[in-house]
Amino acid sequence: MRYTRAFIHTFYETPKEAETPSHIFLLRGSYIYPVAAGIYTLLPLGHRVAEKIKKILREEMDGIEGQEVTMPVVNPAELWKKTKRYYDIGPELFRFHDRKNREFVLAMTHEEVITDVAKQFIKSYRDMPVMLYQIQTKVRDEARPRGGLLRVREFTMKDGYSFHPDFEDLDRYYPRVYNAYLRIFARCGLEAIPIEADTGIMGGTGSHEFMLPSDYGEDRFVTCSHCSYRANTEKAVGEKKVPENLLNENPPPVEEVSTPGITTIAQLMDFFGISREGFLKTVAYEADGKLVIAAIRGDFDISETKLANRLKAVKLELASEETLREKGLYGGFLSPVGLKGKVTVIVDESATLPIPFIAGGNKPDVHLKNVLYGRDFQADDVADIAEVREGDTCLQCREGTLSIKRGIELGHTFKLGIKYTAEDTMDVQYLDSQGNMQRVVMGCYGIGVERLMAAVVERWHDDAGIIWPVTVAPYQVILIPIGQRDNVLNTAQACYEMLKNRFEVLWDDRNESPGVKFKDADLLGIPLRVVVSQRLLESNSVEIKVRKTGEIFECPVNELVARLESIIKELTPQLEGLPYMEEEQI
Template identity: 70%
Template structure:
């Protein structure tokens, strides 16, 4: 492809709205163009990268028995009402009506449609197992689209759905999709970290996220320094150090006036104790019910863990009006003496430890509060956020290190969430002639997010550094200077190379500096330079973008040299943390 005939319009200045490396470089290198907040056009370079990612997805999913389908983006609301997600999902779901006033949604995921397909066609155990997948547009009304392609409102997603006779069959298939994901990310040049994850609105019995460690990531995950424990901070658990120190008989609980003493720091100074001897109480509304969550003062509440424990669909901080209706006061809450209010207590709160807690009235705190004596709680579960440096519960030796990352993909064991009687009620006739419920798995990867993640990992101060597997072109030929003999040789090399490789020939009438800067910005893996100086030696210059290595090669040996270089740039699939199949 000739540069002069291709659609490339690079930018010198950094766009004002761009902050992350991938956003800046994809805009500057003319891979994407913004249409609206969180909505982008893929320009020809970006389109070529996306198509190569899609090919890798198809290769790996077809290899494990996946069958590609295409489902509509416009879904009838009735399907989403059947599963309850029409009501459960908030503003992220686009809802609309057609000219006949029928309700529809724009699909952010396709569980309802694919489960309806299963209900219509999977009648016998002989029909199972099956894995259906698609690469289709998804629509999501993100509240805060950011970072270019990392958080958008419209995007391509590979979503796959497997259907099984029972949980054992799902468990047997799950490692195949898990390992296919590892290969997909590795083939795209990414070092992914599989972690245990929360299932969120997808539901199910278990899930994994595949993370790319990155300072631009919005997600946080923990890694043990000694064992293979990996988990999203929303799900992670760590050891909670004990502070039991009660010697002898516990002193009686005291009511203490604390006017103008409200913050934890002020209270610590007032009572002359550390934060681990406070009870931190936060009020929430969960599906219309008031709930008080209580953790030890040196921990924070994980709203995800709390939501999962409550099995709540909607949970927000309780308003002052809601608290007032129960005679409660923000800033002075505690579980002591409460009646008619649901309380969830974290496992960090122990017996034989004295605490300071709110007095459930303004400017009052309670001293020498003892769990088991002064208050009791039937719901005592882990609802605390894991902290940097907490000891690992799995091995008991390492500590948990919190890191930032970008989610590359997510796999779910959905189980019977969508096939249950109170959902879409999907059964099949088993070998014994009885009706049995279909068991499902679900697996997603965002195409544009994957593209942006590659740039987050592979870039330098000069521009993008794309892996050979997804680069829009494998080789770029640059002619430097306007001498006819230089142009003639460059034309000849271009004609030779394009028979075997995907080649971009920079035939522009521009200065060498402009051409070489643009070549580095675009990130094509190998650059071949033809110049007057090199012609005298009948050589060309080859630069490997990933390593910066420069070699000089006789023109006649160019194909052999490129073959060796390009082969060496292929990502390795060795040493991946495969799950036993």
């Protein structure tokens, strides 16, 4: 492609709305164009990168016996009502009526449609296992689009769905997808970290996220310093060390203490002269409109995701003062004492030890001393609802400490189980080898194309611009003639004709200064730069620059193809050493 014919319009000022490196450089390099908040046009360069990523996705999905389909973005609302997600999902789901007043949604994911397809065609155990995937548009009314392509309202996703006769067959297939995902990210030049994850609105029995560590990531995950434990903070559990100095199985009876105007933990610590571990932190929530009291040891914070999952609540929010007053309760002075049977009480495991806690008095300006679990308060449920903390001891190995990192989610895999095939949802059954009706078991697997593109830029850039891995670069080589002398232009023409049949080449045939051409080449991030100049032609050579390393060297013109092939081979990401999952690791 000649630069003068290409739709490339670079600019050097940082767009005021762009904050992350990928957003800045994709805009500056004319890879993307903003249409509205969270909605982008992929310009020719961006489209080429996206198509490279899609090709990798197709190759890896086909390699695990996936079969490609295309499902509609417009879905009948009744399908989503069958699974109840029509009601469970909030304003993120676009809902509308057609001219005949029929209800529809714009799909943010396609479990409902693909499960409806499976119900029509999967009748026997002989029809499984089968995996169907697509690369299709998704729409989500994101409240706060940000980071360019990292969080958008319309995007392209590779989503795959596998169907199995039982959970054991899903367990056998799941590692194949897991390993294919590791290969996909490696081929895109990324070292993804697989972590245990929360299933969220997708549901199911288990899931993994594939994370790219990044300061600009919205997700947080933990890693162990000693073993292989990795988990999203919404799922992670650390050791809750016992404060031995506070244990007392036979403390004095509960005592009321007047605490006018003292409501914060810091104030209470000063007042009672005791550390955070000695307090019972109590928070009131409304879970799907029902009041819930959650209690935890004072040195921990409550994970609202864990709490919502434990309660199977779609909507969880802090209870209002009005709601508390209706129950005779007061914010800042809450405790679970005397509340079991009146409201739902859920207690973290950390608060069930024989520790005489300081707790709220459930009336203004009063706290309670010597509050003991089991004697003075009870729970409807005891569970882990604590946020993991930096430096917690790893529960898996009991030796390492947990570190919290930020990351970008590259992909997500789910063991859906029978969430969508159950009798009260889509009701998908098949006839087994014994002639009995059984429930179909599902898996689900997703990767966002544009987000993956942005993640590559987040990982591979410098102050000058993007550094594309050769596997996803819009062009592999940019050819730059310096000056307008006939012999330079003729040699550039000859090199272009020689290279274009072996590589993807962008020929910068503009009448611009070397500085402008070199600056654009670095900004665009094309892996290899070949320069033709009068000085170089005196030795019948050209100059090659490797964008990733900055290495520059001269090469005889007649050796150019071989040298470029050799460099591209060296730059191609290798797949050895990936943390593959074996079936017995599930």
